[in-house]
Amino acid sequence: MIRADHVSCREFILQLNKQASRCNYGDRLEEQMYDRLVAGINNLILQRKLLELLNWQLASPFECDSC
Template structure:
């Protein structure tokens, strides 16, 4: 039987919560007979006491066990990822410039890491290209 997951830390960043939920999804793939009810049950079990209380408040007046895992996941993400989060992350992305001591490879990795938080969707490649050209600071370009 696969190892259990640690509880969800209610003081996590939005990124950490996304990672937790992705890891839970991966864990669920290791289970053979997973229906929606079991998915919800496992999720509510693994998140721990504090996160369960938070989820209970997020879905009130309904009971968490009566809600699908996908809906619970959506509510949790909405709680940890406020609306202005994307705008703030995009502002950070658009301010990135390569320092003279930073390699181009490290700058590209920094851009990709920050862009992952920006929800660019189909515009991701264009945004990365534009920011790379603008922020690379190479005199020969």
């Protein structure tokens, strides 16, 4: 799913949510939504910001209940 130029980013996210509700992503819903958002946002600046956010999250320490 790719955002058309005339569709706002907010509307695109709503469309992604609607589409995801039809899929069986289970516990991978957030990961799949993020991937679809980055891949389909159709805005290079926003894609870079989203990827920077992901890199920051991966690099930051986190708590794990099972660790």
